[in-house]
Structures are given as C-alpha cells and as structure tokens.
Amino acid sequence: MTTLLDPTNERRVQTMERVGRPESLNGLVVGLLDISKPRGDVFLDRLEQRLSEMGADVRRFKKPTFTKPAPVDLRHEIAIQCQVVIEALAD
C-alpha cells in the first residue's frame, strides 16, 4: 500500500438547479453575448432580428476579448438585466 498526496484542487463539484425553460420569449429580456470573435456580430445580428420578431427584448453585450473569461462586472450586468441568455462559443 502506498499513500499518495492528492495533486488536484480537491474541489467538489457543485450541482445547481437550472431555471425552467420559458414557454415563450414574448416580452422577455434576452441577452446576446458577443465574445469578440471576427464575424460573430454577423451571426448575432441575424439572431437579434429573429428573436425580436418573436417579441423578445434583445440586449447586446460584448466581451473585451474572446481569449479571456467575461469580466465579473459584465456577467453581473447580464444577470440583473436579462431573463434569458443565449450563450454560445464561435470559432
């Protein structure tokens, strides 16, 4: 038998309950986060158009750079403004 020291961060994964899916986007505030990849705005412009047609109040957000996580202030802003967020990664 050998006793080893754990090289990992020893964190326990937390599971969190998801918010239920809304029946409709009509009247809801939907956040779209642009990660600042080239031409991501082309895709998001179209998405905004389609969502607006469905009655959503679309708000646009943008990360300073695609290479780093969204700053905490930006995440907080999205959380307090939006009821629905579409999160996606492009490449």
Place this chain on the structure above:
Amino acid sequence: MSTPTLPDGLVIVVKHECETCRLVVPVISQLKAGSVPVTVYTQDDPSFPAGVGAIHDADLAVSWHSDIETVPTVIKVENGREVARTFGWVRDEWHALTGRNDLGLELPAFRPGCGSLSVDPDLVDALRARFGGSVLSARRVETAAAEDEFEAMFDRGWTDGLPVVPPTEERVLRMLTGTTRTPSDVVAVVPPDLVEVTVEKIAINAVMAGCKPEYLPWVIAGVEAVCNDTFNIHGVLATTMPVGPVIVCNGPGTRAIGMNSGMNVFGQGNRANLTIGRAVQLIIRNVGGGRPGEVDRATHGNPGKISFCFAEDEVGSPWTSLAESRGVAPGHDAITVFPGEGPRCVVDQQARDPESLCNTFAACLRTLHNPKLVLAFDAILVMGPEHSRVFAEAGWNREKVLDEIHARLQLPGSELIRGANGIAEGIPAHLKDATLPKFRPGGLLLVHAGGGAGLFSAIIGGWANGDVGSQPVTREVTP
C-alpha cells in the same frame, strides 16, 4: 507528533559509531559528576556511554527536533529554552559553554564531530515525513496493496499521458527543501477553474513531473508567470491554436541545476529542461482543471504542451540575455514565458554576412502562421551559435539584429489584403495602400541557444498577442 522538550541543564547528543563521541566519554563523566544536570542522548547504542544514564533516541525525535547535524553536540538549556550549543570537540568552546575549564585537559584541543544519524541521507526522507508530515495538508490517497500505483495515477487522470512519479510524503517533503517558502503559501490562482495553488500543491506536481528539489523555485516562478491576466494561461489553454507555455530560463542558476542551452536544446535528455516545463503543465491540469478536450480546445496541439522549457546559452552568446533585455539585472535568475507552438528550423548554410542572414530570417519569419497575416502574432527567434557568430564578427548587437530584421518585414498592404495572390486569408481591403510590419514593436524575441555545429536557427511562433491575447511575462526566480 509533539516536539520533545529538552530538560534544563546540559544536553549532550552522541553516537557510539563516532570516534569523537568515544573520545569525549571521560569529559561527559566529568560533567555528570558536577552540579549541573546533564542529560545524554545516544543515537545508536543504548548502552553508550556506560554509566551516565544515557537515553536512547531510538526514533531520533530528539535529534531531529533539536536540529542536530553533528555529534557530539552540547546544548545549554535554561527554562526549557536553548541558550547555547557547540558541536564536535572544541575544548575552548566546551569550557566556555559549561563554565568549567577543567574538562578534557588530557585530550587534543580539537577533533571534528561526525554526522548525526538524523541527517543521514538514508534516513532523512523518512524522518522528514515522520516528524514534518503534519505541515502537508493535501488529501491522502491510499492505493490498495495489489494496486499498481502508476496505473492508479493514470486511472485518476493525474497524468499528461506519461507515467508520473508517485507523490509520497517523503518525496514531497524532500521537494519542499528546494524552497524557503512555506508549504501553505498561496502562489497563484490557476485557470481555468480559478483555484488557489499553494507551494505544497506545486511541490506535489513537481514530484510527479520528475523534478529535483533545486528545480522547485523555477517551477514556482513558472506558475506565477503564467497565472495572471497578462500571460493569460486561460486563453493559451483554451485556444484552438497549437500553443502552450514556452519557458525560457536565464541566469547562473540554469547552469547550477544543469539545464541544457546547447546541443539538442529543445529535445530529449535533460531532466531539468523537461521536468520544469512538465510540472507547470501538470499544475494547469491537476490544480487548474485544464484538460484536453475540456477547456483545452486545441485543434492539433503540439508535443511541447507536455513540456517546452530550455535555457538561453548566455556563456556563448554575443549579446545580453533575453532576461536582461526585459529588465532583469545581470546575474539574476529569471524565466520568460511565451505562448508558443513547436519550433521550426531556419536553414542558411551559405550566408557569411549579416545582411544576407537577416534576409533569410525575414523571409522565414514572414511565413509565420500565414505570410499574409501581420501584427497579430509574436515569435521567438532562437539563434544558433553558428548563425550568431556571423553577427558577432560584424559587431552587431541585439538591438541592431532585431532592427535589421524588422526593417525587412515592412510589408505592402497590397500583398496582404484578402484575395491577394489567390489567397482568401489576409487583412481587410481598405489597408491595401498601407505598409504594415509583420511584428508589433517588441513582438520578436531573440534568444541564443543550440549546439555548436550547424548553420541553423529556430522560430517559435506565438499566439494572439497583446491585450487581446497574451503577453510574454518575465519573472525573477527566488529561493
């Protein structure tokens, strides 16, 4: 395990095996007959010295906790605290410490002592684990008797695909002797999980990587250098591009720990080069949670993502070192981290003048990532000695070499715009009349390394640079 308290009076630690300890037996008897209480601890033979009531320090706890390095050692204890000590047989010192000048007058004035059993190389690791293990706070993982510990570590996902050294308490405590820092010190917050990493966790992963204790300060500096917003290891890890942290080491310490800066500098065979870089990457994996296929989204990756670490050849270099060019004082140890792909070779076996050689470097550097992309990526030019000699003989310093290469990499926008030369990739069309440099100011780093034979150099391409992506970071290495 509690630390033993030394009794007041005189404490003498001896071992029978030591000739000087046997020499001073009459002196110990003289002291024992005096008015000051004398306690004798023997490390090996319980009956030695006879007639003085010696206590057998069988587990060496007293010797370990009293930091006995040499026997005999005499410690003067008052109110439970050490106030003086001497070791070996130095008659004047024994007289001064005991306040008696009648001791050992028939003996020679001086005899050196012997090594304490508590610092015996065959015993010290086990003693450190027995008495110092409580400083380690990592979770203990026990492998079953019939379990292969190497397979167990693979199964737990702790490795980079190669076997790792089992991080036992003995090995981790020995690794920690390589630094003056406290095991619980937090060194950095490691992406992508943003978890604080302590000196202890770094030491555990350094053991697994195969490091020696003297490499540990370099690993710690490496972790500090990559885990910040400037270097942005999160992005370096997550990108689809084939980059990882390339670690360039400078300073006299690189030679002290036997790093390779010469022949086969990027290749196999040097323990320090390979294990320092590997340890940094294991920490990103095990502590940060950065694993391929998860946050690491590399399309191809490169073999250097296991380890890519080397030293600059400062002794043979005609120039100031990379670290000095980045603000580190001469003679100091430092590392520079760069988000780099694998090295590619630059061949020029004909050039004997610096202008011609610069033309070759510029032509090769222009192709970095795509001949039509500019300003977006940094690079390291690792110049081999047979190439640098051409510049040295012409009297060109580091700045002159870089300036001349940059001057040859001012590119017409008309060649770079999208669609030019039948290549869709490129810069926006409105820049067609601009002249643009391949590299941003400071975006080309120059390092001197490689074997003495071969008219070759190497280019290590970078990744998204500047505030958008990653900046090279230089940090001093401290004990």
